Amino acid sequence: MISLTEFGSAADSLVHFTSDFFGKSGALSRLKDFEFRPEQQQMAVAVASALEEERPLVVEAGTGVGKSLAYLAPAVRKAMGEGRKAIISTHTINLQEQLIEKDIPLLQSVIGEPFRALLLKGRRNYLCPQRLHIAMSGGGELFTTSELEELKGIWEWAERTKDGTLSDLDFAPSPRIWSHVCSETHACTPKRCAPSGKCFYQEVRKQIADANILVVNHTLFFTLLNSQSEFNESGEGFLFAKDFLIFDEAHTLEQVAARQLGISLSQTGMKFDLHRLFNPKNKKGLFQLTGDIEGRRITMKLLDEIDDFFQSVEGRCRWGEYGREYRIREPEFVEDTLGGGLIEVSRRARAIADLAEESTKSELTELARRLADCRAALGTFLDQRDDGLVYWVEKNERESLTLNAAPINVAELLRPVFFERDRPCVFTSATLGIGERDLSYFRGRVGAGDVEAIRIGSPFDYAKQMKIHLVRKMPEPSESGYDAALAKWIRHFVRKSGGRAFVLFTSYKLLQRMVVELSDFFQTEGIRLLAQGSGVSRNQLIEDFKTDETSVLFGTDSFWTGVDVPGRALTNVIITRLPFAVPDHPLTQARLEFIEERGGNAFMDYSVPEAILKLRQGVGRLIRNGDDKGMVVILDNRVLSKRYGKIFLDAMPDAPVEIEE
Numbered sequence: 001m002i003s004l005t006e007f008g009s010a011a012d013s014l015v016h017f018t019s020d021f022f023g024k025s026g027a028l029s030r031l032k033d034f035e036f037r038p039e040q041q042q043m044a045v046a047v048a049s050a051l052e053e054e055r056p057l058v059v060e061a062g063t064g065v066g067k068s069l070a071y072l073a074p075a076v077r078k079a080m081g082e083g084r085k086a087i088i089s090t091h092t093i094n095l096q097e098q099l100i101e102k103d104i105p106l107l108q109s110v111i112g113e114p115f116r117a118l119l120l121k122g123r124r125n126y127l128c129p130q131r132l133h134i135a136m137s138g139g140g141e142l143f144t145t146s147e148l149e150e151l152k153g154i155w156e157w158a159e160r161t162k163d164g165t166l167s168d169l170d171f172a173p174s175p176r177i178w179s180h181v182c183s184e185t186h187a188c189t190p191k192r193c194a195p196s197g198k199c200f201y202q203e204v205r206k207q208i209a210d211a212n213i214l215v216v217n218h219t220l221f222f223t224l225l226n227s228q229s230e231f232n233e234s235g236e237g238f239l240f241a242k243d244f245l246i247f248d249e250a251h252t253l254e255q256v257a258a259r260q261l262g263i264s265l266s267q268t269g270m271k272f273d274l275h276r277l278f279n280p281k282n283k284k285g286l287f288q289l290t291g292d293i294e295g296r297r298i299t300m301k302l303l304d305e306i307d308d309f310f311q312s313v314e315g316r317c318r319w320g321e322y323g324r325e326y327r328i329r330e331p332e333f334v335e336d337t338l339g340g341g342l343i344e345v346s347r348r349a350r351a352i353a354d355l356a357e358e359s360t361k362s363e364l365t366e367l368a369r370r371l372a373d374c375r376a377a378l379g380t381f382l383d384q385r386d387d388g389l390v391y392w393v394e395k396n397e398r399e400s401l402t403l404n405a406a407p408i409n410v411a412e413l414l415r416p417v418f419f420e421r422d423r424p425c426v427f428t429s430a431t432l433g434i435g436e437r438d439l440s441y442f443r444g445r446v447g448a449g450d451v452e453a454i455r456i457g458s459p460f461d462y463a464k465q466m467k468i469h470l471v472r473k474m475p476e477p478s479e480s481g482y483d484a485a486l487a488k489w490i491r492h493f494v495r496k497s498g499g500r501a502f503v504l505f506t507s508y509k510l511l512q513r514m515v516v517e518l519s520d521f522f523q524t525e526g527i528r529l530l531a532q533g534s535g536v537s538r539n540q541l542i543e544d545f546k547t548d549e550t551s552v553l554f555g556t557d558s559f560w561t562g563v564d565v566p567g568r569a570l571t572n573v574i575i576t577r578l579p580f581a582v583p584d585h586p587l588t589q590a591r592l593e594f595i596e597e598r599g600g601n602a603f604m605d606y607s608v609p610e611a612i613l614k615l616r617q618g619v620g621r622l623i624r625n626g627d628d629k630g631m632v633v634i635l636d637n638r639v640l641s642k643r644y645g646k647i648f649l650d651a652m653p654d655a656p657v658e659i660e661e
Contacts, residue, residue, distance in 0.1 A: 018048035018074045027110050039456050040066040048074035051424045056451045058439055060432040062458025068103045071246045079212040085240045086213050089221045091249035092562045099215050117213040122220050126201035127164040128188040132181040134359040141289040144282050150177050164200025186366040222260035250427040254410050254445050262406035265377045267310045273370050295348050302341035309338045310401045317393050327586035328391040331384040346371040390590035408590045415447030434612040435651040441609045460623050462653035467631050470659045474637040487517045493633045497572035499527040499550035504618050506577045508556050560618040571630035573622045578636045579614035608644050612651045
């Protein structure tokens, strides 16, 4: 072990320290299962250099490099040595748990003395005891008998919980009840809740002040970025004063940013907030509690107006056969019959708040703010005020509608945040490139035009561990006999691997057809078929797959990434189609149009690179450690018949290729 003083010493440069730390005889080598990986050392030194020089860096690190430790060690030393916070942002819960439960404790064991790391969740995940007390005191004016029983259960849990987060609650509360007791920006404040020392979120805020490392997810990062004043009073950092950022799983950055920097205004969400003021069905709500007859009247009126408004929106949408999105191209495609009501109810809530008791005042003020935000979002959507956004209506499975708007080109929005000031931020993933050495595609998509980018290969020996199988005579999906041919080749390659396969689809309907087509085959072969959409959760399907080592799993989009199955359970990944994004989603359409309008080739400049990245992620499910062996099968002959097919193959790991006729 090395001492905390030695680890935090400024005697050596961060680069020199990091190189030694990951060296063959460095501090990390004292771990029992240590294996020197030059790729890990190379990445760690590159990260240390960027952090030391206060600049951004883009780094692709292949599977098996050990990138988490490669960025954690220099980040921790910088944070401790300079009294700054390192923000680690990930996309998946799995990686967050790996960092908190495995990688950070491992690094602490090497250092010998603990540094402070904290997993930060969105504030609505935390119980606010003050709001819980207010809700309980509201009694029958706010809640039904069954809701009061639920509140009682939360009250009892609050007496014994350690962290007060929703994931720790031993039952699933209704969204309405949780919305009354969770931490909210204007209802759960340091002034009101912190002095008691019993508010879980405010206690987390105190822990944040002492933390060296904060682990967040990408969605929360952008949420906090939009409300930067909550933590960052100086404005010099990303979320906190003088902090620095590691953005892992950065291949998702563009999509998350587009969603978080846009607009989403749902029919159910607006009604949900209004029902907190007054619900006509059960006669409960804050306006009932305060005895405000006028508030109840205008709330009921607005609830009816919401249904009428979205009915008129529905009438203007021309949904495709299976479409759930409809793009809005002209301003004021329907009349704004909601704006006035939203303003009226918001003003009424504020007026009643001024007369109410302190506890009720904060609740009314928060809801007034939310309704005002809805009015602003509605105006932006209907007027199409921002030419840089694409606008569309989305229908969920319950036939409820949402108005959406998202930036077409997030690069212009992200560049000033991450790349125009001398602030250290590292963007990393196993899949950022499409075969090019300078990662220019990723850099262009996120506004990192002049940022240093490096690619670090995997330590795995793909030439020995993996074989790529292609099929030349495979019909197009539109041709007769496609389903029969696909089923034939799936049977062929499943037999070849004795099961132990992921079969990855780009279409859920095709997956369902193959389940019907191949069920008898799997039963005859004695191989268990696990299929997405069978009523079993994604996590349970993966656990079942790992447990039954000869099983086969059929999955679509979410199974292409973030699934880690090392060992004998997975020796075969079958790609049924090249994963081109369907160009009928409004955001995809708008991005393609944006490229074409500027003289580019939308297919080659966007569709092909995005499909390559998705394919690389799917292929990456196979080899997860140095002992894994197996095959990747691509049942799409376009990799052989189309000129762009070579680009896909060149982006694959350097493994032998076998073509079957």
